[in-house]
Amino acid sequence: MTPSVLAGLTGAALVGLGLYGLILHPHPLRKLLAFNLIGSGVFLVFGIVARRGAAAGFRFDPVPQAMVITGIVVAFAASAIAVALILRLAAESSHVTLDPEVWSKPNGGDTQ
Amino acid sequence: MAGLATTTPGGYLLVLAILLPVVGMIASFVLGGRNAERVALGSTPFGLALACAIALDVGRTGKPIIYAVGGLPPPLGIALRADGISAVMLVAAAVIVAAAAFYAREKFATPDGVGESRGSLTFWIMLQAIWAALNIIFVGGDLFNLYVALELLTFAAVPLVCIDGRAETIAAALRYLLFALFGSISYLLGVALFYGAHGTLDISLLAQRVQPSPVVWTAAALMTCGLLAKTALFPLHLWLPPAHANAPAAASAVLSGLVVKGSFFLTLRLWFYVLPALATDKAAIVLGCLGSAAIIAGSIIALRQARLKLLIAYSTVAQIGYLFLVFPLAAGAQTWSAIGWSAGVMQILAHAFAKAAMFFSAGLLAEALGHDQIAKLGGAARVLPLTLLTIALGGLSLMGLPPSGGFSAKWLMLQASVASGQWLWTLPILAGGLLAAGYIYRILAPALSDDRISSASPPKRSREAIALALAAIAIVLGFAPQTFFDFLEIGRPVVGQP
Numbered sequence: 001m002t003p004s005v006l007a008g009l010t011g012a013a014l015v016g017l018g019l020y021g022l023i024l025h026p027h028p029l030r031k032l033l034a035f036n037l038i039g040s041g042v043f044l045v046f047g048i049v050a051r052r053g054a055a056a057g058f059r060f061d062p063v064p065q066a067m068v069i070t071g072i073v074v075a076f077a078a079s080a081i082a083v084a085l086i087l088r089l090a091a092e093s094s095h096v097t098l099d100p101e102v103w104s105k106p107n108g109g110d111t112q
Numbered sequence: 113m114a115g116l117a118t119t120t121p122g123g124y125l126l127v128l129a130i131l132l133p134v135v136g137m138i139a140s141f142v143l144g145g146r147n148a149e150r151v152a153l154g155s156t157p158f159g160l161a162l163a164c165a166i167a168l169d170v171g172r173t174g175k176p177i178i179y180a181v182g183g184l185p186p187p188l189g190i191a192l193r194a195d196g197i198s199a200v201m202l203v204a205a206a207v208i209v210a211a212a213a214f215y216a217r218e219k220f221a222t223p224d225g226v227g228e229s230r231g232s233l234t235f236w237i238m239l240q241a242i243w244a245a246l247n248i249i250f251v252g253g254d255l256f257n258l259y260v261a262l263e264l265l266t267f268a269a270v271p272l273v274c275i276d277g278r279a280e281t282i283a284a285a286l287r288y289l290l291f292a293l294f295g296s297i298s299y300l301l302g303v304a305l306f307y308g309a310h311g312t313l314d315i316s317l318l319a320q321r322v323q324p325s326p327v328v329w330t331a332a333a334l335m336t337c338g339l340l341a342k343t344a345l346f347p348l349h350l351w352l353p354p355a356h357a358n359a360p361a362a363a364s365a366v367l368s369g370l371v372v373k374g375s376f377f378l379t380l381r382l383w384f385y386v387l388p389a390l391a392t393d394k395a396a397i398v399l400g401c402l403g404s405a406a407i408i409a410g411s412i413i414a415l416r417q418a419r420l421k422l423l424i425a426y427s428t429v430a431q432i433g434y435l436f437l438v439f440p441l442a443a444g445a446q447t448w449s450a451i452g453w454s455a456g457v458m459q460i461l462a463h464a465f466a467k468a469a470m471f472f473s474a475g476l477l478a479e480a481l482g483h484d485q486i487a488k489l490g491g492a493a494r495v496l497p498l499t500l501l502t503i504a505l506g507g508l509s510l511m512g513l514p515p516s517g518g519f520s521a522k523w524l525m526l527q528a529s530v531a532s533g534q535w536l537w538t539l540p541i542l543a544g545g546l547l548a549a550g551y552i553y554r555i556l557a558p559a560l561s562d563d564r565i566s567s568a569s570p571p572k573r574s575r576e577a578i579a580l581a582l583a584a585i586a587i588v589l590g591f592a593p594q595t596f597f598d599f600l601e602i603g604r605p606v607v608g609q610p
Binding site: 015022028031032035038039042045046048049063064067070071074075077078081082085086088089092093097098 | 256259260263266267270274277278279282283285286287289290293294296297300301303304305307308
């Protein structure tokens, strides 16, 4: 088994585990962690893709590596927004849940 | 091939169209206070003028405008391209953003000499951020660049959902964010596979290189799946109704009218611009089936809603379903695919304007009556005749009654499905129209009844006029001449012609 294949399988496993967590865990914080797990798997796949460039005379293709950096920054920003929202939700209400049933209480005076 | 990558004379317009809202966004953040609002309002006419200039240029030359960023042509650099549908979407986005900005002045105005409230500052900044992200999506020519734009769009849209800070809206925003994050990471994985297989992410170069290989199909499936989650196609629509119904009316209009169209636009780019050379019939049928399910399920759930804004949000779920019928109806290079293509773009535009008008009107009703329960709308037409006229006109387009943009879209879809022999698609199209008539009737019937209610605070005429103007555009689209449909064809790759 070459290192690329091993890295690819690891990436696939991370995406799979993350997807499982994202769909099945009810708590938003766990969902967010699962999203980051998927992200790590995808970035690993980008790392393998970067090896393509070796054919053109480079040791690695720099383009996918640049994309991974951008992707990591975006995923970091997304996690920051999500954590901020989760914290605010925890401060505003006693139950941190995404279940729409909890929120669809009968409200007559609701304007917007 | 060189013609696909070099900057054309009007290319700088594309850069300006992106820079204007970005500069406005930064200026609003730095200047703060009342200036945030002034910058946002002041930049909208310029943005509209730029979008019109791009559309005129595309129409005059009959060819896409291209700008190679930094003078580096793809595959080394990134190209910006505006073809027929980009230009039309740029104009539509500019009109709706401008309307939302002027409509929102009432709610998010900052009086002179007072520090800005967090809600107002967020609104003006995020409105311009959404506009910037949409403009990048409409002219972007590189799949990774488009990923970044898609993320910008999400990050700008999520704060608008929870701008008033109630726990309920924060939960809706969080759900939206998690769905969107799943969507973007799935899209990104597809991008990685495309790059790995073909070594470029430029849309037109990729279109020349793609082969029907397992990698390409996997990449296309992953990207489509991610984009569907962001577009809220049934059964991934669960986040949309609470998010759109809980946002302030001006934000709901932009979210429902434009933001979901951004990710749909990328789905169009993927299937019609990157993969036109492959046989995509089976995938198109899957997308068409999901769209049909969305039309039926969304409309039926809309019929059962007690709150006006939730009803309109579920109507968005149904109308998004129509958009996905474009995939089976415009596939390939047959005579009917141009009709299907026109129908799809017309549906995007008609829904954008009609739905923005409906959300504006729902906001005005809620402010004037103090609630948005459909059951208690009795006699509202006496108090707010213009607003109810707007809802009726918008509803006309959603139902697909002539003359309206919605009618043109659905009529062209019916024509395409009959001409292509795929007559099964006519069933969801017609059933969706009937169900839409049902939920519009649910709003209008009590509102036009004899009951008398009093309005706490009648809305300003100017805000009613903005909503009415958008509904009027949705109607006028029904009179679009053939040249308009020819314009939409500019730059669309047709199989057999590079």
